[in-house]
Amino acid sequence: MIYLNGKFMPIEQACIPVLDRGFIFGDGVYEVIPAYSRKPFRLTKHLRRLQHSLDGIRLNNPHSDKEWCNLIEQVIARNDEEDQSLYLHITRGVAKRDHAFPQVPPTVMILSNPLLPPPTELLTSGVAAVTSTDNRWIRCDIKSISLLPNVLLRQLAVDAGAVETILIRDGYLTEGSASSIFVIKDQVLLAPPQSHLILPGVTYEVVLELAAENNITYKIQDITEKELRQADEILLTSSTKEIMAVTRLDDQLVGNGKPGAKFSELHKLYQHYKATSMRAGIAH
Ligand code: PDD
Numbered sequence: 001m002i003y004l005n006g007k008f009m010p011i012e013q014a015c016i017p018v019l020d021r022g023f024i025f026g027d028g029v030y031e032v033i034p035a036y037s038r039k040p041f042r043l044t045k046h047l048r049r050l051q052h053s054l055d056g057i058r059l060n061n062p063h064s065d066k067e068w069c070n071l072i073e074q075v076i077a078r079n080d081e082e083d084q085s086l087y088l089h090i091t092r093g094v095a096k097r098d099h100a101f102p103q104v105p106p107t108v109m110i111l112s113n114p115l116l117p118p119p120t121e122l123l124t125s126g127v128a129a130v131t132s133t134d135n136r137w138i139r140c141d142i143k144s145i146s147l148l149p150n151v152l153l154r155q156l157a158v159d160a161g162a163v164e165t166i167l168i169r170d171g172y173l174t175e176g177s178a179s180s181i182f183v184i185k186d187q188v189l190l191a192p193p194q195s196h197l198i199l200p201g202v203t204y205e206v207v208l209e210l211a212a213e214n215n216i217t218y219k220i221q222d223i224t225e226k227e228l229r230q231a232d233e234i235l236l237t238s239s240t241k242e243i244m245a246v247t248r249l250d251d252q253l254v255g256n257g258k259p260g261a262k263f264s265e266l267h268k269l270y271q272h273y274k275a276t277s278m279r280a281g282i283a284h
Pocket of ligand 1: 032175178199204237240
């Protein structure tokens, strides 16, 4: 069951006019929010980022946070799985094709997909990643539905039998095609600074909070391509993949080629945090 423009319906019955600006121009933004045991995880943070994306494309937020919470809860309740990934999608609406903004209501959609944790084999072996030049636009802080560069970049990983493409812009690590990336060197967790060149990852923020609370030394700093390639460990994070270890980069082993100590520690802390915040019903 999905939500589309004020109504709940089976996905098969949902239709969007061909002149929707999401279809014509990729003119819209989105969010992906995990829900565990039917409770949205870090909902407030996701809604804040949604507001940032909407502001970035000059589109009014069609709903208050309270209304979003309510709609999301209803979509969760109308779907079977206990763990779901909610996809929020807002476009500038339906209008005759013209680049200039139309004065029309936005298209608002919420989808639910089953949320499956990464398979245990991938957590124990780690995953392969490839690198590529980050050729996206320079407002990567906006979670835009115009994802063609991300799609093309991610396919490079798939073509190479890898899980993610890690992006380098002007000699520095930015992020993955659909994830945030951390590097560990000499026991220090390194995170690229937030800027217009990367998406402010909600999972990225959780990881840094967990590091701060658990005496894991971390530094937010620019990370060179060389530092990425000489990393002891590389971590990939996202709302759907949680935390995974990258153990091969462009066919070179990362560290000793096995998920490292910092991965194990942060993965455990993340699972514990998830379980406790769900039990407490915290949706911050
Ligand atoms: N992607 N960077 C990019 C480019 C992303 O697309 C994502 C997430 C992230 C991680 O953000 P978060 O921790 O808030 O999920 C970083 C989502 C899952 C997607 O597009 O499906």
